Amino acid sequence: MASFSTPPPPPSSSRGRWIYDVFINFGSEDTRKIFIGHLYKALEQKSIKTFIDGDDPDLLTTIQVSKISIVVFSKNYASSSTRCLKQLVHILDHMDPEKHIVVPIFYQVDPSHVRKLAGSLQPDHGSNASIEEMQNWRSALTKAAGISGWDSQESMDDAKFIEDIVQDIFSKLLQLSNVFINFRGEDTRLSFVAHLHKALYQKAIHAFSDLGELNKGDEISNLFNDIQKSSISIVIFSKGYAQSTWCLRELVEILECVDRKIQKVCPVFYGVSPSEVRKITGPFGDAFYRYNDNSRFDVEEVKRWRYALTRAANYSGFDRIHSKNDAELIEKIVQHTWRACRDFDV
Incomplete structure (x- = not known):
């Protein structure tokens, strides 16, 4: 089972510093105990140092010291909390092919639904979010859905799906x-x-x-x-x-x-x-x-x-x-x- 990690202290300088290989961004508890837990374990077994988040204010710093961000889109991703949406905006702001790679995973959700903000993927958190924040979240969802990633609908089962994802992450880490x-x-x-x-x-x-x-x-x-x-x-x-x-x-x-x-x-x-x-x-x-x-x-x-x-x-x-x-x-x-x-x- 995935365990929570303690975020590192802020980097000593504004220049590049990696502490984690992978940061996993996900939105709902319905994926944590099943898919996210198995993905985390498979990454760790491949000697890929992975951070799986909690509700810690230093998470944005943790993204900056990770080589790759995996964004797991599920049906309740956008409606579960503002935390994952704020992280997503930060992840995309730091996206760089040589310093911070972003890999979206569409778990039991169609990529086009994320891109078009269909149904529950429409961020709506009432008066708690400003108009500007809502616009940033919508833009981030649309942008992330346009990045080449992994779609669970194209895989026979979760085990094979996770195996392919881990091998892809491993290959990307070799490049970094x-x-x-x-x-x-x-x-x-x-x-x-x-x-x-x-x-x-x-x-x-x-x-x-x-x-x-x-x-x-x-x-x-x-x-x-x-x-x-x-x-x-x-x-x-x-x-x-x-x-x-x-x-x-x-x-x-x-x-x-x-x-x-x-x-x-x-x-x-x-x-x-x-x-x-x-x-x-x-x-x-x-x-x-x-x-x-x-x-x-x-x-x-x-x-x-x-x-x-x-x-x-x-x-x-x-x-x-x-x-x-x-x-x-x-x-x-x-x-x-x-x-x-x-x-x-x-």
Whole structure:
């Protein structure tokens, strides 16, 4: 059964901050114990952090810190209370394809009835509402009904209906939680990174990573675009990391994104110590000895690589030696990334 959540404190700034994946807006008690309860449970089982509301004045703040708002229209939606209508206006005011997605669900009600404000879907709360409020509510209902969503009349039963909705929400969350994995392919591609990539996906986190081989002629600018679209970069330092100029160039770009305050970085020390990366010793020192000794490498670029390694190694991250095995390390990284994706403030 769905339980009530306590709204979070207001965001520390007017910039984006996510605390919840989903906010559920609904209007009547006839759906809470049946459809809403099952939907809430299914979302939570998919690791989708969901807020189901009560009559709390901070609910408008909660909408702002949620990635997606699900609006469940039922027959008594507009006539049950003004609460859901006020929320709906606020939801639509904050609708943004990259920051706040709105998904309408028409549960045992025709979308055209919502759009046309037919029957009980005509908001009427007497003298308690001003003319302006009534106009705003009507406009919001009409607008929301025009957004692509889900219609229960097109599904065989509630179980399949909810399953399809949850998968759709999961897919949408992947578009909003972008993470870039920077790693040396020969060291970790088929093992550690492959498992990490899968674990992130299971938490509705979309990871950009080169799980295939990079070919000559591939443009690094394409990788830079993926980096710039990500809110977090996971940098996996392994023994062969510094041998890859691709990795080093990506790392410089990642730190430039950090400087522009559009990204966070999480270093992972996999089979190497933070001091080896920071001080450019061991396998890192060997790689830079070759770079310094080879005239085809630009001196200034090599300096940028060296500085990027030293700087990245100073960020708080994860060291393989502090975990019993790769599975435990991956779980720690995924949990950290999951929280960071929701609390990221840019």
